[in-house]
Amino acid sequence: MKFRLLGPVEAWNGGQQAKLGGAKPRALLAALLLDHRRIVPVERLMEAIWGESPPTTARAVLQTYIASLRRSLESAGMTGVIVSHPVGYLAEVPADELDLRVFERLVGEGRQAVRDRRHEEARESLRAALALWRGPALGGITDSFLRAEAMRLDELRVTVIEERIAAELALGQGERLLDELAELVALHPARERLRRDLMVALYRADRQADALAVYREGRQVLIDELGIEPGPELREAHEAILRSDPALLPPARRRRLRQLPPPPADFIGREEEIATLRATLTLPEAMPICVISGAGGMGKSALALRVAHEVAEHFPDGQLHVELRGTSDAPAGAEEVLGRLLRELDPDLSRPPATLEERVGRYRTLLANRRKLVVLEDASAEAQVRPLLPGAPGCAVLVTSRNRLVGLAGATFVELGVLPSGTAIDLFARIAGEHRVAAEHDAASAIVKLCGRLPLAIRIAGARLASRRQWPLARLLDRLADERRRLDELTVGDQQVRAGISLSYALLPPEARTALRRLGLMGLPSFPAWVAAAALETDLDEAERILEHLVDVSLVDVEGDDPIGQLRYRLHDLIRLFARERALAEDDTTARAAAVSRVLGGWIWLVERINESTPPYLISVSASYRLARPVDDRVARSVVADPHAWFRCEQEALIAGVELAAGMNLDELAVELTAALSCTAFGGHQYVFDDPFASWHRTHEAALSAARRMDNALGEATLLAGLGQLHYERDSFAESRAHLSQALSMFRAAKDTRGEAAALASLGAACREQGYLPEALHFLDRARELLADFDDASALGHVRRLAGTVRLETGDYPGAWADLEAALALFTAAGSRRGQGLTLRSMSLYHRARGEAARAEEVARRALAIFQTADDRMMTAYCERALAKALLRQGRFDEARKPLQEALAVLRTLQDSFGEACTLRTLGELHLAEGRLYQAKDCLEESLRIWERLRAALFRARTLRDLARVHEALGDVATAERTAAAALEIFRLHGSREYAELSSPGLSL
């Protein structure tokens, strides 16, 4: 691009800008360019320069201007641009070298794409078109007909913004546009289209009330200022919001989920119940809720799945399936369930909303006007179900529960009783074999009677027979009758099932009995085979063989493959309870503790493997995990291949494991697993659980109470440090520091210097994050003193790098450099490439602060190479940005631009707000350096919004300082001064180096 009208009038050749002189020659060039490649008469040019009253010497002066323009263009290497003609002049500029023409072409393409409903291309074209704008058109020319032309162009720009936003809305955007739209509406309160789009975006962000308020406010503006009522488009949007019109919702969000597990294979009977459920669930224009209740083993789940599959076609938008674990010790919380569902329903959702109310709101919005079937299994009570009910007709809900849940208003209740004897025998025959039942019909009906005509009991008894081909039915009958008699004396309720389980258990080979007991003891919601191997202290193949046997006799169910390709198993809760009772009766405390230790040890070991493959960047509180126990290599490989997926599918089991160990007073085990987990989750891995905070909190709380009960001060300190880290990750820095201080005292009291150093380092980091600079140095330097006694170069390097960056902030350059050099040497000695990369990047910041741009570039490139080799996308993006900044300082704008844009895209994908804000700020600086003032303002303001959210005051101040420069360039001196003063005050309060730099005389902005 050479000639620019969309902003100050400029002419460029490569990186060289022609010196066009004052306002008049610029007006002249503008007039020529507006009609480029056409002859512009002398009179019109005169009018462009002087308006309607040109001086008498105008013609002569015009010629001088032309000559001077030609000279300045030529000295920038552009010849033959202005061509003379008898009646005027002509600008010989190809269309693609004039920004206005490029703009018009891109807008044309964008509009065509809109007509063809290619919204993504439309958005890109319009975005590219708008990116050409650098400030008010023609540099805010105030004279002559050019002013009218400039106003027309400015108006066109806003229209194109509207079109771009329309394209984004069509692509399903909403929330992301809110800030921009709010600002545009504030600037152009009477533009109805912008206002309508703001209303739609608000509605999509579940802010219906705000959307309506925006309408009311707009109506008032129109009445007050123009004396008119809102136009039809705005009114229609208003009405649509009032009636929650689905057309307002983004089309892209419609996602069809098919989550139903396969239907039961040998289901029979329950015809009446099926008919009732089918009829109710498929009622049009209602939101039917059906509750299947009944005792354990009655076949509630089988019936629910059977019906759900039957009616699935009535729910074209998909079927959701949720295990509420109501009969377990830890029923699923609504936050957790909604967190998972929201992410599954809306893949664009970066993070589920924080509060339960917001989650419920979002969930209902996503289900509004959809036809989805929601299957909620094993609910404990009405309260557990209510937050999961969709808000409006279209969806249907099917619940199973031990309890009747009569408090669910408007629900249809189906209570399952035992099977009629005919059906019961049919079921038994189907499993045990038709011919055997036919041969011993009386024995069969006696068995079925002993099973209480309970489907689960019949299934277990039948499976037992199926695996003992040579047994006559009568033999099973005798054994079962014995078992019943024994149980009758012991328990009331569930005897029928228990008799079956108990008999089946007695007939198992010893290793299968042990396996069942230990799996019952573990009480996991579901588990892969290696867990059984660890519990049994055997190898994986043997464990799989035993599990297969247990599956054959219906004591263990196969749940299916998990995301990392392991087959997962589960126990029916009645069987789990039985197995747990057997474990408590048959195994002594030592044996039980050993089994639990082996399984948790396996998890600890697996987590260590993950940390090994991607080392967490934290000083671990403990040097090693004593209780880790190796697991089969095949398992380790698939876990390390996709740790994220593994964490997701293992989450429930991991939490249950920590709680179990804590409950058994195996405090050391609970502490180690919790610490290992939190180290992984926080050490740069950022595994996002459905409700990460709640999950980690649960493990920490459970382990903490065990540590306290057992007077395990070191364990308590470790967990408090973990909680501190947890709050740090949540940006709750004050709470983080409170927990870390407690941990610090306890480590100190226990004379655990490593823990003390780790707590001090974390405290320092938590202070640094919020710009508490002297405080950060206090803690970091103290950590450094302690670490000097350890042979842990990497930990010491970490602390010294952090201290170096803090000293850099305070303007202590010699101190900063000493720290950074030491950090680099330490990381090199430790062989930590990551540490070296991070330190080199910090060194780049140092050189930049010292004005050594070339050296800054060099070290940034070295850092970049390290992270590129390591395939670390996030840090690569950070280094790209550091490099771009160094280039920017050297005036190498073209080289800086692309890496910056790529870095921004990567950081957005990774949802790293901090990096995003940093990069936006640098982009803003680049735009400013190249004279694109609007873009500079946009980027910096977006960056500011993120800093505000992160409460990162120092970074905010730096961005404000840049923004002040933009306001100055835009000619808004008052705002520039106000903004700069705000920045200066923040620098002063934090004691950062910029205060001294900015407040000393001779240095302006």
Add this chain to the structure above:
Amino acid sequence: MAQHVLLSDPRIAAMPVRECDEPLIDLRGEQVIHVDPRLADPAGAYAHVRLGVADRLTGAQTQLPRGLRLLLVEGYRPYALQERYFADWQARMRRIHPDWTRERLRAEAGKFVAPPEVAPHVAGGAVDVTLCTVDGTELPMGAEVNATPPEHGEECYTDAPGISAEARSNRQILIVAMTATGFVNYPTEWWHWSYGDRYWAFAVGAPHARYGPVAMLNGR
């Protein structure tokens, strides 16, 4: 806090100490907490506190609103100095009440100066602090640091009702920050806070104090 427990209360002296041997450190060398020299002694004892107290003060400072800092007036006080303070007070009392017994004199003096064996400052666990701005300007707190009766009135009580709204709000800022970091206030002196000493252990219900009387070594 009308019925607060005095330092001279026998329950404080009965509090066991499990000395944790944390060193005293000089806050002047740390450059994180401002130190006021008004009570400076030649050895610089006043600027010393236990390591854990230094960490907590640093933590407390991050709880203050931006632009405010803690200002330390006095930290550690050597045993001999505390003994002298205590003896001076007893002498003062004896002049006014020549008829009082030794025990009575001790008890009455103990209302204003801590007996050395329980004195929080001697343990390195107590600090007299106030608030200042980043530039070092002290904030009005409604009474000077160390403005004790009988010369001064009840305005030195932490919850004194008669002070200005500004002073009250400044005290509240101090209270929030110090309490959040585990310090305990001595209710007749708004500036006096301690951690780890006998009084602290009694106030928070800890099984034992962490800091007993300590001697200052050279260096730290």
